[in-house]
Amino acid sequence: MTVPVPYRVVAHRVDTPDTATIVLEPADAALPPFAPGQFAMVYAFGVGDIPLSVCDIDGPRLAHTVRTVGAVSGALHDVRIGRTVGVRGPFGTGWELSEAEGRDLVVVAGGIGLAPLRPLVLAALATPERYRRLNVLIGGRTPDDLLYCGEPWQAAAGVRVTVDRAGPAWTGEVGLVTTLIDRADFEPPRTAAFICGPEPMIRATAADLVHRGVDPDRIRVSLERTMHCGTGHCGHCQLGPLLLCRDGPVVGWTRAEPLLMVREL
Amino acid sequence: MSVVRHGFLGALAPGHRDRLLTFAREACFPAETRVFEEAGAADRFWLIRSGLVALDIHVPGRRAAVVETLGEGDLLGWSWMFEPYRWHLGARCHAAVTAYEFDAEPVRLACAEDPAFGLAVTRCVAEVIARRLKATRTRLLDLYGFPGGGTP
Numbered sequence: 275m276t277v278p279v280p281y282r283v284v285a286h287r288v289d290t291p292d293t294a295t296i297v298l299e300p301a302d303a304a305l306p307p308f309a310p311g312q313f314a315m316v317y318a319f320g321v322g323d324i325p326l327s328v329c330d331i332d333g334p335r336l337a338h339t340v341r342t343v344g345a346v347s348g349a350l351h352d353v354r355i356g357r358t359v360g361v362r363g364p365f366g367t368g369w370e371l372s373e374a375e376g377r378d379l380v381v382v383a384g385g386i387g388l389a390p391l392r393p394l395v396l397a398a399l400a401t402p403e404r405y406r407r408l409n410v411l412i413g414g415r416t417p418d419d420l421l422y423c424g425e426p427w428q429a430a431a432g433v434r435v436t437v438d439r440a441g442p443a444w445t446g447e448v449g450l451v452t453t454l455i456d457r458a459d460f461e462p463p464r465t466a467a468f469i470c471g472p473e474p475m476i477r478a479t480a481a482d483l484v485h486r487g488v489d490p491d492r493i494r495v496s497l498e499r500t501m502h503c504g505t506g507h508c509g510h511c512q513l514g515p516l517l518l519c520r521d522g523p524v525v526g527w528t529r530a531e532p533l534l535m536v537r538e539l
Numbered sequence: 540m541s542v543v544r545h546g547f548l549g550a551l552a553p554g555h556r557d558r559l560l561t562f563a564r565e566a567c568f569p570a571e572t573r574v575f576e577e578a579g580a581a582d583r584f585w586l587i588r589s590g591l592v593a594l595d596i597h598v599p600g601r602r603a604a605v606v607e608t609l610g611e612g613d614l615l616g617w618s619w620m621f622e623p624y625r626w627h628l629g630a631r632c633h634a635a636v637t638a639y640e641f642d643a644e645p646v647r648l649a650c651a652e653d654p655a656f657g658l659a660v661t662r663c664v665a666e667v668i669a670r671r672l673k674a675t676r677t678r679l680l681d682l683y684g685f686p687g688g689g690t691p
Contacts, residue, residue, distance in 0.1 A: 384682065384683060385682065385683035386683075413683070414683060415681070415682075415683035415684060419683060436608070438678045438681070438682075438683065440605050442602045444605075445633055445634075446608075446633075447591065447608045447610070448593065448605050448606065448607050448608045449607045449608055449674060449678075450674035450675075450677055450678055452674060453607075453674060456546060456610075456611075456612055456613070457610050457611050457612065471682070471683075472682040472683065474677055474680060474682055475677070475682050478673070478674075478677055
């Protein structure tokens with residue numbers, strides 16, 4: 275798990291102007307199975323490695339959506355089919371969807387935060403008898419920045435989408451993703467919520483859900499810090515008492531909230 | 540979802556909610572209908588029961604820019620409560636809309652005559668304004684943009 279395993283790029287799809295999804299297949303032995311919410315350290319050989327959450331898990335195949343923001347993400351965004359990358363993992367905590375059985379599900383994603391939530395939604399759709407109502411609420415910057423548009427699961431899940439800035443062709447909702455919570459169909463005391471996105475969006479969303487009556491213990495959020503070793507040794511991803519590569523990235527809101535209120539933690 | 544249980548009406552105590560609803564009449568707007576124009580007289584307001592309304596700002600030489608959309612359970616219009624009673628945004632139906640429609644003047648009069656009712660309605664309107672202000676400020680952060688600003 276601490277040594278990168280070679281994976282071959284078998285598919286590459288450009289999602290938005292700065293985001294692409296790559297599908298990886300083990301070149302030899304596969305890593306242990308990933309759970310939704312966990313992440314891998316993915317190497318662009320000769321450039322470096324970055325943490326990427328899995329956006330699809332299909333047997334030994336892994337898919338990662340990568341946004342180009344630096345040298346490594348840029349190299350992975352542009353990687354060609356047939357090339358080999360290194361993968362370490364699985365790392366961190368998952369969404370633990372099984373603990374939400376019998377409840378309404380509220381899944382709230384902001385921007386590229388939809389990537390780690392995608393396998394969670396797919397898992398919920400695959401076993402609908404285990405859950406009550408499924409609400410998937412997505413916020414994006416503009417219509418052009420929305421991920422996975424047109425994928426069949428979005429219609430199956432009855433996804434609601436809003437954007438911060440709309441062009442003239444957009445006929446959907448405009449506003450912060452929290453506005454969608456008011457229109458979602460769920461019974462707060464019987465709800466489990468899953469949130470991923472920029473930290474201010476996570477805080478605003480969790481606060482709104484708690485205000486609506488959702489138990490903070492039933493809200494799980496995915497946090498981001500500088501993951502490096504992936505094994506809880508280097509301390510780069512420390513958030514107070516947590517090492518997010520080991521104790522996160524998925525953390526209960528009851529534990530996360532007081533830590534996120536501390537500046538520069 | 541019930542508009543009475545959630546949204547603006549859901550925030551009112553049952554007695555005040557029932558009293559407010561005595562002023563309501565049902566209204567329907569086909570898709571693409573303009574409900575009101577920016578700077579027009581704010582003499583009514585609506586509680587949306589279904590559909591989607593876009594709030595927009597006139598920009599010379601361009602199509603009106605949509606700044607926010609409102610849907611089921613939302614209060615459409617609060618300029619009716621504060622002088623000079625002029626809409627500071629325009630509103631157009633994105634999809635067919637059903638709503639409770641209220642004339643502003645009798646509601647303002649009832650608020651003035653019954654301070655408890657007036658306070659309850661004013662607090663609910665203020666809460667709507669506060670939530671929209673908070674959401675707008677959060678959107679100003681451009682959270683989903685390139686980290687640190689600029690382009691990758």
